[in-house]
Amino acid sequence: MATPLINAVAPPPKKKTPDLHALHYKLVINLYRVFAVTILYLVLAGILAYAFVMGFYAINSSWAAPLILSSVDEKSLDFRVKLVTSQQTIEDVKVDAQKMQSGIAEMTKHRAALLELETPLKEAIVREQAHNKANGPQLAALDTQKQADNAKTQQVLAQLKEVESNIHKDLAAGLITKGDAATQLSALNQAQGAYTDSKIAEVLLTDSILQKTTTGTDSLEVLEKQAELRSEAAQLDVAIHIAQKELYEDNRQIDRLRDAIQTAKQSPYYLNAAGGKQLYFAFVPYDNQASAVAGSAIYDCYLNMLVCRKVGTVTQAFPGEEAAIHPIFKTNIRGFLIQMNLDHPESAKSKTVFLDRKPLLF
Amino acid sequence: MAPILLWLVMVLCLLISVVKYIMGIILKVAFPSTKIKKDYSYQPRVSVLMPCFNEGKTVYETIESISKSKYPSDRFEVIAQDDCSVDDSYEWMLKAQRDFTNIRIRTGKNAVNSGKARTVCNALELSNAEVIISIDSDCIFHEDAITELTACFSEPRVGSVGGRVGVRNPNDSVITAIQAVIYYSAFQLYKVPENWTRSVCCISGCLFAIRRDLLSEIEPAIRARHWFGIPVNQGEDRFLTHQTLLRGYGTYINNDALCWTTVPNNISVLFKQQLRWRRSIVRDFFYTLRTLPQHVWKLHPNTVFTLVLTPLGAIVAFLVVLTMLSSDPLAWAGPLPLVGALGIGAVLTWVIKKYSSREALANPLAFGAYVAWSMVSSLLLTPLALCTMDSADWGTRTKEEPEVPLGNTAH
Structure with a gap:
């Protein structure tokens, strides 16, 4: 258009003919100048506006940038998930705490019951010991007497063999009837039995004396029972203490989670997720x-x-x-x-x- | 899709630039054949055309430097053409004509202010030399400059040859320091791959040699250049180079042919100069697009890429800067661009000091300011150039007379 084509030579100017080219050029140039001036002013305005905006935001101290949080906003959803998890955790811990509380009550009750047993047990032991102390010597005297009695009875029984022989002899001699002989022999057996019973009684008495005058296995069993009772009570003490501590921690955790939820409720993301x-x-x-x-x-x-x-x-x-x-x-x-x-x-x-x-x- | 395309073009442009710089280094180091075979015995008649407008005493210094040329004085002349300067430039020309009698100096004056391109054409009318060297009237020339330029014409298919332009005032300010680095790297690296294929896309108007026949062939086109009826008098160097290539000739820059120019030392003058250059680039881009098939058919792909991607890069850079400013303005505050510029500046400063001490920079960190300048130039120059295509103003020199039909007065 403006620059001549390759090898082109400028045509000689035609002076007398109507200069359509000149008109065309003038029109184009005028349009171009209007366009160019407009563009340049727009560019100038743009540069000034740009510089003004940059300067304005560099010194302005009251602007804020609005943002629209969607209900499916990632942070909001994340918040919601965490909130639900926290609430679920609170419920779980609450159930645990209730169980713990019931356990503690039960253990405390059991401990009290055990402790109640200890006093009567102690009294029974003391009472029995006192009784043994009193009865022991009496039984020992009776035992001595019984032994003497039995010795005498034994001597008598030694003579009974001779009597029995005489009975057989009398029967054989026909001095006594068979019935009489049987009655007499039966009486002899009864006397023998009575002696045996008496020996048994003597042995039993000796046992009784042993029990009452020394510390027997029964007493030891009772003492063992007493020790067991005390140990069980102590174990319950420990268990109750631990359970109480755990309960305290559970309650603290619940408080902390509630605080966290309370804080979370002040977050825009919670409000956005929870609000309708x-x-x-x-x-x-x-x-x-x-x-x-x-x-x-x-x-x-x-x-x-x-x-x-x-x-x-x-x-x-x-x-x-x-x-x-x-x-x-x-x-x-x-x-x-x-x-x-x-x-x-x-x-x-x-x-x-x-x-x-x-x-x-x- | 659009942003991706934008970035793709940007990356491509950057890649081409980076590749050209890297290729420049490789070619310089490893391929001596990149350089033209110079024949110093070839000594054609030369006319040094020096258009001048409001240069004052500088024009005298310029002629003085040419007068010291080692080229046989009977084989060259200086034709100084004043474009109706409103200062004492013409008087200085006449004084130089009187003082430097060892060479032939002719002076002329346009009847009316005509712009640089037409002033060159007017000066050409006074010449009958075989090789024309067009120079800027504010430059100082090395004594071997003419010899070096003409020696390159021994290759018959080379139509135009340029010289290397150095900076006379690298330490005037940060702005001149930046320009010194850019000038040096452009001539010593960026244009080397173009030299390789004898297809330099823009030979600087500071020192531009062309075969007489070729210039005569192009002259009518130079005179006819207009933009919807408004004469175009800017970017004649780019236009001449482009026309040389399209006519099947090669173009070359001989870095041994030296001249020194005074670059703008304040932002206002630099901006006007760069705006003028950007207009030329845009105008050249439109011309290339309009005749793209001919370009593709006739020119080396290297040339077509440069002709298309250089201006396209400028346009895309504008869009990229705009996008970045609107989306992430403080990204520019990041240290990477600054560190990059400082690194490049430091290396090139060292190279300049080693190989061209006359242009040595006092402050190696000055090139860091290039980051700010590149932003300003990317953002403002291209749209301004696009919106002021009707401007005939040279920009960097005062002009008081309106442009009217051409004329010439010879002395």
Whole structure:
């Protein structure tokens, strides 16, 4: 068009003919100049606006970046899962604590019952010991007497063999009838039996004396029982103590989990996950913290800074730290989230909103 | 899709540039055949055309440097053509004509201000030499410059030969230091692969030698250059080089032919100069696109790639900077570009000091500022150039008279 083609030579100017080329060129040039001037002013305006926006956001300390949390937001879902898990854990620990409490009550009861047995047992032992102490010597005297009696009876029984022989002789001689002989022999056997019984009684008496005058196995058994009773009571003490400690820990865990849930309930992600209605949040960098107070007005502006209108108020500021990308400078920044109560929900889609005051007086 | 395409073109442009620099090093070190075979016994008649506009005393210094040339004085002349300077440039020309009698100096003056390209054409009318050397009137020339340039014409298919342009004032400011590094690396590395295929895409107008016949063939096209009726008087060096290539001739830069120019030392003048150059690049790009089939058919692929990708890279760089500013502005604050520029600057500063002590930089860290300049140039120059294609203003020199039809007055 402008630059001649290869090997082209400029044609000689035709002076007298109507210069259509010149008109065409003039038209093109005028259009181009209008276009170029417009573009250049647009570029200039763009550069100035860009520089202004950069400067504005570098010094402004009241902006916040709205964000819409979806109910299927990853953090919200994660929060929800953790919350459910924590609540389930609380229920489990509560059941454990109740079991533990019942166990402790049962063990305490059992321990009390055992301790109740100890006193009568002690008294019985003392009473028996006193009784033995009194009866032992008497039985020993009776035993001596019994031994003497038995010795005499034995001497008498030695003579009975001769009597028995005489009975047989008398029977053989026909001095006595068979019936008489049988009656007489039976009487002899009875006397022998009586002697045997008496010996048995003597032995038994000796045993009794032994039991009452020395510490016998029965006594030892009783003492063993007493020791067992005491040991069982001590074991119950230990078990009750451990169970009480575990119960205390369970209760503490429950308290801690409840605290954690309470804290979690103050998180925007919990509110977002648990709440049925749409909630609005915004990220506030730490530099703008002073403007993010509950009750502060929220302004939404055209072109991110001009002609602002009040669109709501700050409901609450959440304590947890959040990281975000600066909406203008695209750098990583630290800050926190606030909940917004918006009268105009579409403002939640704005790039930035302003807290507490309009950024440019209008 | 569009961003991917954008990045692809950007990467391609960058790759081509990086590859050209690396190839430059390899060719310089390992392939002596890259250099043209010079025949110093070939001594054609030479006319040194020196268009001049508002250069003042500098024009005298320029002629003085040419007068010291070792080229046989009976084989060359200087034709100094004033383009209606409003200062005392013409008086300085006449003084040089009186003072340097060892060479033939002719002076002329345009009837009206005509721009550099047409002033060269006007000066050409006074010449009958076989080789024409067009120079800038603010440069100082090495005594071997003419000899070195003409020696390259021994290769018959070489149509145009350029010299290396060094910076006279590298330590005036950070801006001149940056330009010194860029000039040096451009001539010593970037253009070497183009030299290899004898297809340099732009020979600097500071020192531009061309066969007389070829220039005469192109002259009408130079005079006819216009943009929708508005005469184009900028970028004649790029245009001449391009036309040389399209006519089947080779182009070459002889780095042994030296001249020294005073580069802009403040941002305003530099910006105007770069804007003028960018306009030439854009204009050349449009021309290349319009006649792309002819380019593909006639020129070496190396040339076509350079002609297309250099301006395309400038356009894409603008879009990339715009995208980065709007999406991640502080990415520019990262240390990598600065570290890269400082590293390149340090290496090139050392190389310059070793091989061209006259251009040695006082502060090797000055090149770090190139990062800021590259952003400004990428962001502003291309759109400004695109929106001021109708400008006939040279930009860096005051001009008080309007452009009117051409004329010539010889002395």
